[in-house]
Amino acid sequence: MNNTVIEAQGLIKSFKDGSGRTFNAVDGVNVEVGSGEIIGLLGPNGAGKSTLIDMVLGLTKPSSGTVRTFGGTPHQAIAHGRIGAVLQTGGLLPNLTVRDTIRMIAATHRNPLPLDTVLDQADLTHLADRKVVKCSGGEQQRIRFALAILSSPDLLILDEPTSGMDANARHTFWESMKTQASSGRTIVFATHYIEEAQNFAQRIIMVGNGRVVVDGPTDDVRAHAAPSQVSAVLPDDVEASSLPGVQSVSIDGDRTTMTTDQSDELARHLLTRTGATGLTISAGSLEDAFLALTTDRPEASFAGSDHTH
């Protein structure tokens, strides 16, 4: 891939669990991220997302394998202001104002963005004179975000950036993130809100038990991993389970619901070859895909993606 921003090869991170047994929190991850990609990192609690992010940022050393950012070490990229990160942890000084917090960190950068620009992009202008301790959890996340964009980084890494934000604040946050993305930045974000990944990410990487379970374009992941549902009232002589492409059937009253990964073909067949009425099609959601791939089939691979490893 040209303009590779992140390249992880055979990445493993081992820890000791409570009983002193060694386990791999990240267990052989190969990932390549190209310039301008917007990637949603999904996975259940403890899947290894934060550990993976920590290695990409050079905060944790891999037990084995390599990770390179912009062709060099994470430390080099950070020293050059090319990576900005919003992490789950990360202390803010409670008694400083928002403005002073940003000003202080800006002083450590070679070419920080103007203070007003940063306040505006993080939607903090109206809170600039408030003390950090008086800011809500979601507002404090926006302060962390402001600090992350100070160096105008080429790569933004966001570990659950909207945790603690209500629905409105999350919406506003992702709107401002669209502005960041439109300037060609590479964005990698971990989230538990599948809808955020579905709406914002172009590519989804799902992690389970330290491994990449799925890696592909968001639409493909949804379409391949989560079948659609076609529902209709069928004439008595039509046997749903023998219709083309039907994977499973459920019946509720006079309505039959069929799951399929060929919803267009099935709908066409029902409408042209049978007397089916009241037909509806609903697309499978990324949430269905996520549950199917991380719960039932932890080792499932996703065929149909160039990125599958």
Ligand SMILES: Nc1ncnc2c1ncn2[C@@H]1O[C@H](COP(=O)(O)OP(=O)(O)OP(=O)(O)O)[C@@H](O)[C@H]1O
């Ligand atoms: N420093 C550490 N020492 C021991 N175990 C650790 C350490 N850091 C993480 N772990 C364990 O490694 C596994 C992966 O943790 P990690 O925080 O990377 O998961 P995650 O996918 O980010 O989870 P969440 O969605 O809950 O944030 C977990 O079992 C966690 O308990």
